[in-house]
Structures are given as C-alpha cells and as structure tokens.
Amino acid sequence: MHQIAIEEFCRRLGTSADSGLDPAEAARRLLKEGPNALVQHKRENEIIKFLRQMFNLFALLLWVGAGLSFVAEWLTPGEGNIFIAIALVGVVLMNGGFSYLQQHKAEQIMASFREMLPHMAKVIRGGELKQVPAAELVRGDLIMVEEGDQVPADARLVEVSGLKVNNASLTGESEPQLRTTYPTDKHLLDSRNAVFSGTMVQAGQGRALVFATGMKTQIGRAADLTQAVSVREIPIRREIHHFTRLISTIAVIMGVGVFLVSLFFLQNPMLSKLIFAIGIIVANVPEGLLPTVTLSLSIAARRMAENKALVKNLESVETLGCTTVICTDKTGTLTCNRMEVKRLFLNECIHTEVDTNLEKEELERFLLVASLCNNAHLQQDDRNRYLGDPTEGALLVFCSRFQDVAAVQAASPRLYEEPFTAATKLMITINNVEGKQIACLKGAPDVAITMCDSILINGMAQPLTDNHKRAYLAAYEEFAGKGERVLLLAYREVAPRETWENRDLPSGGFIFVGLVGMFDPPRAGVAEAVKAIRSAGVRVVMVTGDYQTTAIAIGRMIGIITTQTPRLILGKELRDMSDAMLDWELEEKEVLFARLSPEQKLRIVQALQRHGHVVAVTGDGVNDAPALKQADIGVAMGLSGTDVAREAADMVLLDDNFATLLPAIKEGRTIFDNLKKSIAYTVTHAVPEVVPYLAFLLLGIPLPLTVMLILAIDLGTDMLPAIALASERSERDIMQLPPRSRSERLVNGRLIFVAYGFKGVIEAAAAFYAYFSVLHAGGWQFGMPLAAGSGLYPKAVSAFFAAIVLCQVANVLASKVQRQSLLQQGIFSNFRLWLGIGVELVLALSIIEWSPLHLLFGNASLSAGELVLAWPFALAILLLDELRRWLIRRNVRWVVRLTAG
Numbered sequence: 001m002h003q004i005a006i007e008e009f010c011r012r013l014g015t016s017a018d019s020g021l022d023p024a025e026a027a028r029r030l031l032k033e034g035p036n037a038l039v040q041h042k043r044e045n046e047i048i049k050f051l052r053q054m055f056n057l058f059a060l061l062l063w064v065g066a067g068l069s070f071v072a073e074w075l076t077p078g079e080g081n082i083f084i085a086i087a088l089v090g091v092v093l094m095n096g097g098f099s100y101l102q103q104h105k106a107e108q109i110m111a112s113f114r115e116m117l118p119h120m121a122k123v124i125r126g127g128e129l130k131q132v133p134a135a136e137l138v139r140g141d142l143i144m145v146e147e148g149d150q151v152p153a154d155a156r157l158v159e160v161s162g163l164k165v166n167n168a169s170l171t172g173e174s175e176p177q178l179r180t181t182y183p184t185d186k187h188l189l190d191s192r193n194a195v196f197s198g199t200m201v202q203a204g205q206g207r208a209l210v211f212a213t214g215m216k217t218q219i220g221r222a223a224d225l226t227q228a229v230s231v232r233e234i235p236i237r238r239e240i241h242h243f244t245r246l247i248s249t250i251a252v253i254m255g256v257g258v259f260l261v262s263l264f265f266l267q268n269p270m271l272s273k274l275i276f277a278i279g280i281i282v283a284n285v286p287e288g289l290l291p292t293v294t295l296s297l298s299i300a301a302r303r304m305a306e307n308k309a310l311v312k313n314l315e316s317v318e319t320l321g322c323t324t325v326i327c328t329d330k331t332g333t334l335t336c337n338r339m340e341v342k343r344l345f346l347n348e349c350i351h352t353e354v355d356t357n358l359e360k361e362e363l364e365r366f367l368l369v370a371s372l373c374n375n376a377h378l379q380q381d382d383r384n385r386y387l388g389d390p391t392e393g394a395l396l397v398f399c400s401r402f403q404d405v406a407a408v409q410a411a412s413p414r415l416y417e418e419p420f421t422a423a424t425k426l427m428i429t430i431n432n433v434e435g436k437q438i439a440c441l442k443g444a445p446d447v448a449i450t451m452c453d454s455i456l457i458n459g460m461a462q463p464l465t466d467n468h469k470r471a472y473l474a475a476y477e478e479f480a481g482k483g484e485r486v487l488l489l490a491y492r493e494v495a496p497r498e499t500w501e502n503r504d505l506p507s508g509g510f511i512f513v514g515l516v517g518m519f520d521p522p523r524a525g526v527a528e529a530v531k532a533i534r535s536a537g538v539r540v541v542m543v544t545g546d547y548q549t550t551a552i553a554i555g556r557m558i559g560i561i562t563t564q565t566p567r568l569i570l571g572k573e574l575r576d577m578s579d580a581m582l583d584w585e586l587e588e589k590e591v592l593f594a595r596l597s598p599e600q601k602l603r604i605v606q607a608l609q610r611h612g613h614v615v616a617v618t619g620d621g622v623n624d625a626p627a628l629k630q631a632d633i634g635v636a637m638g639l640s641g642t643d644v645a646r647e648a649a650d651m652v653l654l655d656d657n658f659a660t661l662l663p664a665i666k667e668g669r670t671i672f673d674n675l676k677k678s679i680a681y682t683v684t685h686a687v688p689e690v691v692p693y694l695a696f697l698l699l700g701i702p703l704p705l706t707v708m709l710i711l712a713i714d715l716g717t718d719m720l721p722a723i724a725l726a727s728e729r730s731e732r733d734i735m736q737l738p739p740r741s742r743s744e745r746l747v748n749g750r751l752i753f754v755a756y757g758f759k760g761v762i763e764a765a766a767a768f769y770a771y772f773s774v775l776h777a778g779g780w781q782f783g784m785p786l787a788a789g790s791g792l793y794p795k796a797v798s799a800f801f802a803a804i805v806l807c808q809v810a811n812v813l814a815s816k817v818q819r820q821s822l823l824q825q826g827i828f829s830n831f832r833l834w835l836g837i838g839v840e841l842v843l844a845l846s847i848i849e850w851s852p853l854h855l856l857f858g859n860a861s862l863s864a865g866e867l868v869l870a871w872p873f874a875l876a877i878l879l880l881d882e883l884r885r886w887l888i889r890r891n892v893r894w895v896v897r898l899t900a901g
Helices: 006-013 023-033 046-054 057-075 081-116 218-224 235-265 270-284 289-306 315-321 360-372 390-399 405-411 445-451 466-481 526-535 548-558 571-575 579-585 598-610 622-630 643-648 658-684 686-699 707-717 719-725 749-777 792-814 831-849 851-857 871-889 893-899
Strands: 120-125 128-133 142-146 154-166 200-212 309-311 325-328 340-346 349-352 414-418 426-433 436-443 452-457 460-463 484-494 510-519 539-542 567-570 591-594 615-619 633-637 651-653
Touching: 006 154, 006 200, 057 081, 057 270, 142 154, 154 414, 235 270, 235 686, 270 686, 289 309, 289 658, 309 658, 315 658, 325 598, 340 360, 340 390, 340 466, 360 390, 360 405, 360 426, 360 436, 360 484, 360 510, 390 405, 390 484, 390 510, 426 445, 436 445, 445 452, 445 466, 445 484, 445 510, 466 484, 466 510, 466 548, 484 548, 526 539, 526 548, 526 658, 539 548, 539 591, 548 567, 548 591, 567 571, 571 591, 571 598, 579 598, 591 598, 598 615, 598 622, 615 622, 615 658, 622 633, 622 643, 633 643, 651 658, 658 686, 658 719, 658 749, 658 792, 686 749, 686 792, 707 719, 707 792, 707 831, 707 851, 719 792, 719 831, 749 792, 749 871, 749 893, 792 831, 792 871, 831 851, 871 893
Parallel strands: 325 539, 325 615, 452 510, 567 591, 615 633, 633 651
Antiparallel strands: 120 128, 120 142, 142 200, 154 200, 309 651, 340 349, 340 510, 414 426, 426 436, 436 484, 452 460, 484 510
16 A cells, blocks of 8 residues: 555545545545544443442441341341341442442543544645544545644655654654655555554654544554553542541441440340441441542532633642642743734834835845745635644735735745754745745744845845844844744755755855744733732743743733843753752742753753642643653643643643633632532531440430431431532632642541531530430430330430531531631522532421331421520531631631641
8 A cells, every 4th residue: 555656546545646535525435434533442341330339448338237237127127127228228329329420420521521622634625725623534635744743544645844753652663753755664554655643743744645544544453452541540539548448447446346345245135236336337437428529520620621621630630739830831821822923124124014115125035935934824715814833824924915825835836845843943945936946944033043144135135244133133132022923034046956855955155034023912811810820829930942032021021020130041051051050040039941942841840840849831832742741730722732732731721821720720729628628527427426326335325316317417418518518619818828738638637626526526415415405305314214105215316316417507608618707708609508408408307307207217206496406506616617717817826736627
C-alpha cells in the first residue's frame, strides 16, 4: 500500500491527491464504513462491579449484623429480629446499588466530558479546505496536519514541509521522525511516507490521503490487545477509605467487646447479647456515608463542567484547591488569541493599520512576504476568518485588504519550507516568484535582524546602517511596550535549485522589509480573576516565550505585575543560571520569565516544586506540553489549545479563559470543605445511637433505641440533608484564606472532637432527657421494671428517636458553616438542604405517628409536646456552635486548637 505509485494508490481509493473526495462520496462512505472511532475498550463485567459494592468494609459489617439477626430469629422466633435481618440486607443492597448507580453515572459523565473536547480534523473535499469532526473521516479523504495536531487517521503523505511526527504511541520511539513522500522501508510502520492515527505532529505540516480509519488503523488494532487502564484512586477516595477503616475498626472492637463482656459477666439471654452486638455495630457504621460521598463527587464534577472546566479526574479538582503557584503562558491564556495587525514599521516610518497614506512600494514586498511565508488559510466565505496560527491568520486578513491572497500564493508556488520552531524562532520559505526563487523570512526581530544586511527604503535595497538599526530598535521597543507581538519580515533572491534542503537555506544576506505589530488584547475578566486569585494566597507567575517588553506590558494590564521593577529573567539568562540561583530568584515578590524554551518552562516548574509549592501550569501550545505534564495540575486550553497540550494536561478550560480558573479554584476548596461538613454531620448521630446500648448494658435501664430506628436515622432521615450539604455554597472567606496544606486530612481529630465530643454529647443528653421525661410522666421510676405490654416504653423509644432527629436538624444547619456566622451564610440559602430537612421531618413523623410501622420499629405515637421535648438542646447546638465559630474568628487559641476543623 505504501510502496505503490501514488497514482495507483489514488486509483484504488477512488480519490484525488489534489482535491480529495467529493463531499457526497465522503458521506456515502461514512454511512457504509462507519465513524472513524475506536471501539470502547472492554469494561469490567457490570455484575462484578455491582458485587464489589455489596462487599466493601461497611457492607461486610452489615452482613455480619444481618447474620446475627437471622441467628437471633432462629433462637427465639417471633421476637421481630427477622425484620432487623431483612432491613440490614436491604440496607446493603440499597447502599451498594446506589453506589453502583452513581459510579456508573459518573463514568457516563466523564465519557460525555471527553466528547466535549474539541477534536476536529482539517480535510480537503472537492478542493475546499474545511474542518470536520475527526469521526467523520473516511478512506480516500485528503487531510492536512500541522504542528501540534494529533493525526486523526492512518494516511499516506502526498506533500510535506518539514513534517516531523512522534510515533511513540505505536513504536515506543520517542524521537520525532522526519516524514517524506516516498517509501523508505518495506514495513508500513517503519516507512516515513505514512502517518498514523493517534500520533503527534511535532513540527512542520503535510497533506496525506487516508487509507485506514477506526479499528482498522494501527492504533485500533493495538487497542484490541490492550486491557482497560485501571482507574487511579483519588485523594478524597483515599481519605474516605482511611475513615472507613477507622470507623469499622471502632465498630468491630466495640461490638465484639460488648458481646464478650455480656457473655462472661452478665446474665442476659443470648438473644439480648446478640442484639447488643448488632446495635453497637450498626450504630457505629454510617451506612449512608458512601453514597453521600459518591453523589457529592458527581455534583462537583457537574458543577466544574458548568464552569467550563473539564476535569479529567477529580484529583485535579482537589489539587487545584491547594495550588500555591500558577505558572501561566500569555498568548491564548491571558489574552484572546485573536491577533490583529495594529501598526507597521515600513520605510523607517510607523504606520497604523488604518493608515490610508501607505505607498504601493512600501507595501508591495511586505504583502508578498506576509502572504507567502505563511501557513494559515483564509475562509472562502469570510476573509476575516481563517484556519491556522492566529499570528499568521492576522497577517493574511490584513493582506486581503490590498490583494487577492489566494491568487498571490497560487502565482508563487512554494518550493520548500523551514517551519517556525521554538528553538529557531523564525520561518523561511522558498517560493518561485515571477521566474525567480525568493527566500521569504518571518520571525522574532531580535533573531531575524541578525540575518539582514540590507533595508528596503523607497522600494530600493540599501545597506543596513547603525542609524537604520536605531530606528528599527526604537520602533520595536515602542510596539512591544504597548503589548504588541512584533514580527520582522525580510526576503532575498537565491540561486535556483531543483530541490531544497535545510542545509541549502541562506543564513544571511536578507533585505529587511519592516516590522509588524499585532495586538492580542487581554481576555475579559482576566484582570479581576488575577486580583481574586492573588488575594486567595495563590501566586501568579507569567512564563512566556514572547518578547519581554510585550510580556511586561500585558502583565501590568492584568495585574500580575504591580511593582515598578519586577524581576525579569530571560531565557538566555536562565540558560547560564544554576539551580541554586534560580531558587534564590524565585523568592522575589514578583518575577516574570520571557523568551523561554520548552525546556526552560519545565525547569521553572521543577524549581517551584522543590520549594514545596503546589504548581498549576496553564498553556495551549506544543512548547507548553513538558511543563503541563510536570505540573501538579496542568491546565490546557480546549478551543485554541493543541492536541499535544490537551493530552499532557489534567484539566481543560473549554472557553480558553484564564478567568475560569477562579471558580475552579473556588470549587476545589468548596468540595473539600463541604465533604468535611457532610461527614461531621453524618457521624454525629453515632453518639446518641451507641450510648443507649452502653447504658442498657451497664445501668440496666430499658433499651432506649432499637436497631431499626438506628437504620431509619442513618439511611432515612439523615441521608438527604447530608447529600444537600455537598451543594452548600462556599463560605464568604474561602478565597481570602491561604491554600490548604496537602497533608490536611479530610477527617482529623478536631472534626471528630466537634462531632463526637461536642454535638454528639448534646444530642445524647437531649435524647435521654426526652426518654426519661416520657417514662417519668408515665409513673416509671429508676430501677422499676416496665409492665409487659405497657405502651409507655414504646412511647419513650419514640421520644428518644424524635430528640435525635430534632437535634440533627439543628446540627445540619450549624454544619452549613465552619468559620463564618450562620446568619452571614444565610439560613435559607440552600434550597436542597431545606428540602432534605422537610423529607427528614416527614419520615420521622411517619415512623412515630403511623401505627402500621410501630411493630417494625418498636415504638408508639407521641403528643405534640412530647415530639419537641428536646428543643432546648437543639437550640443549644445552634447557639453554642455559633459561639464556637465566633471564638474561632476572634482567634481564641484553645478554641482554634480544639475545634477549628
């Protein structure tokens, strides 16, 4: 296939190497052959995934509880233990099923996220260049690839210009290989006249005819042999697993301990001992925690997508929440990446782009070089729109005002191109212009000027004198000082050659034509975002390949630079700088890096990480990819970013706007805070659930709470409020606080103290108060046995349950905030929370007042006064927690040390 003549190759594919396929034929082939997409890798069996949720650590404890309940029912039938067993099995099935569904839903969300990533291909159909979804490519399509692109299909090259492709994804060879239009090996993968789907274009450009798509490509065949990549555990998951192990250990130790004590030291029936063990285990296990966390993470992922930030994995959100330094590229990130020609320096004069006094001889050579030394393409239907690099596109848009660019390019065919690279910072083309071969030069002024020895004055070439250079430098500084990107254009006639190679290109003798200043304005909202991010304790450092004066100008516009004399480090200075010196320079309050190579950007990120910083890097180009990969979190641009950059990044900004980082950082911090709030609320009820069993065992009082009511709290009344806390809006000061330490635990000693030692104790006191109040009101005295069949005991159990629910309502309201006043946050600010509270109260009232449920839960109806016996304790939770937060805001040390979770 790759060795036959190109004419025969086209004949077999029924296509043209010049104009590609007819659009109608392409549509027919797409319908017949199917989309150019890889079949999804085989996933883990859904049944196995479901069963895994049935046998996690929490589930195993509940299975044990269910088993003990079945045993108790077998020993003494008719005592209601069968209901407990069935309930526990139901809890495991519901919990596991919920977690499975949420995990499946999260996978679907992430799959839809991947589809949101722009993945287009440039294709020539019917002689017209257009962009189409890569999935719509078919065999015979004529595609165009250039630096930064991911090759969309297997194709044979018909035209190349300095094209280099990295085939590492297929061959493991990381060194980019130069491509040709002729076969170099009998083996397809080793021949350099073909490009393959999934590989990256590192330099140059080319045109190629597609001969394989989808699963018929080389990477498609490899995909059949590749197992699905395992999902990496994210930090939040690790924290949850740590907490799960901790709580489970406590539950098992307490359950087994109580059972052994009762077995050897108490005369209770074996049934009572089993019930104690079941109750202790069930009370300690927060059955609703896992589905709550799973749903919380799903909510977070959706919110990030709504904020135009696509997170490849949730770990990135967490990392962004503790980021201390953002290294940002300038072009396309801080600015619009929409270049416009603003001013020209021609004939030793500065002209604005709207200047109507430009003479023909001043523009003639400028327009020729700008049109020919250019790889962008104007849209046929709109000359103000283009495909390609924004700088080159802006040049073509400007040229189109004075001439037919397509006609000029057609009349002066390109013979060779040396593409622009980060290392050379210039581009040279050889074109046949009116029978002469002309070298056209476009590049960074400080590099390209060294290749010029003449200047075009009034249409005539004159020696480039010191006076000319001073005028050039003055114009250069003026352009760059206003934040404009500056390019130098030059040309020279060269000796004709049949074929050209890099070594044949002239290294000097060019005629300086002029400078062009193009402006890429800052994006809307970037200045405000920079200010807010800096106030959040996050440092913003500009790391750009642009000219230093341009970088400083933009930096001042958006607020990255606020001092009169920021520390400016150029690439040439950084090359000679030791690591120790670089570390020293990074201690400066404001430091800016300009004229950098990709390797130097990478080195800066590594230096910041040596300082202990959590580094985020933003970028959109191939030259940003190494730094994006090295960063703790790489952030690529979704619209203008190259495939290489997006591939290397952990997060993609779908609107290409640096300002999107602000809500993303805020979201990262909010997720961590809200999960802590939800967990603190969830575990608090463990205290009033465990203490009744200990009191019954040690004090001999009637058991105040049944296992079924514990489950009703954990999986009924408390579930929706806990989930609703995950959608709580961030506290007012969250972006005024410094980034949290990466070592900070999701569940720490202070959180446990507040939940167990403060709120949990109040709730337990409230529940016992309500319990004993009902008993004493019915004539019971401590030590008295309750008459068999008495309705007083079930009423007291209901009062105990009602007190926990009432206190948990106060607890969830207090849990809305960790530092701020509840009044500042807004008591009614979270509609979902109040909906959850409403459902909680309806469930509790149904359990208490609906008599058909009394047999199942072992309780009885209450009067209105008995329902709210615990209101002073609930009010105490709200007021004391408000006082605690007030003392934290006043920085009272012992309160901060004990309770600032």
